[in-house]
Amino acid sequence: MPSFPFSRLSFRRSALFTCVLSLALTLPQVAKSQQLVFWGQSMGGVLKPPSGLKGVVQIAAGQNHALALLANGSVVGWGRDHHGESTPPPGLNGVVQIAAGWSESIALKSDGTVVSWPSYPAPAGLKDVVQVAVSVTHCLALKSDGTVVAWGDNTLGAVSVPRGLSDVVHVSCDSDSSFAVRSNGSVVFWGNSWDGTMYPPDFSDVVRVTPG
Incomplete structure (x- = not known):
């Protein structure tokens, strides 16, 4: 080994x-x-x-x-x-x-469409997706134009993508929290902050966020 x-x-x-x-x-x-x-x-x-x-x-x-x-x-x-x-x-x-x-699964297909199961099916007409993420209660899809689509349970705001969010290169999520890394290396967070522990530090040059 x-x-x-x-x-x-x-x-x-x-x-x-x-x-x-x-x-x-x-x-x-x-x-x-x-x-x-x-x-x-x-x-x-x-x-x-x-x-x-x-x-x-x-x-x-x-x-x-x-x-x-x-x-x-x-x-x-x-x-x-x-x-x-x-x-x-x-x-x-x-x-x-x-x-x-x-208890949720998601798959990105080569044609840019998404299949998610069993509880939160992907929105109708969703296409041009380049990356997906899933958590306990919601799913995220990063589109080729740098925008983000979210769906699932929005009780704590995890599906409420910030208005005007763009230039995203990677998305991730955990429980009721969502993260997006932008092309300038900054991180955008939305959803449940869990008493502030989920707010990212003021980092730059971030490649991806892996919550757990």
Whole structure:
């Protein structure tokens, strides 16, 4: 097993699991075989992928379920499926990016359209999307023109995209909070601030925000 330089980081469980899965795909042995390596606590069977799963190019982890994007553009899910979160819609193909939340899943297709399931379907007519994100209660889509579309539960403002927000290059979300990184490296936040802990510092040159 190769060794990697690292710094001590602090994660919530869901963020750490996503990080572990991402690391697993970067290991030379795993990248070459396109098979998955798992370790840690298996809540809801999330560490028990389907037997013989190969050709994996991206993985996404929710709280108790996981998704795998295969090289042929199809998606495989496993783990808890209480609401249908680990069961991709029939006929889903042409996928280029996936994301998983608490009990929600989302897929970006090569034609710029989005499929999300089971609780918050993508808005009708949504297109020209280049990146997606999903959390417990809502979804975000970054469009090719640098604008952001949000949908889902807006009880705490996570879906209320700031008026005039533009020049966005990356979006992310966690629980009832949303983040957008702009082309100038600044970060825009909206939604639940969790007593101020979610407000980003006055950073510049930010590439992406990974809440957890």
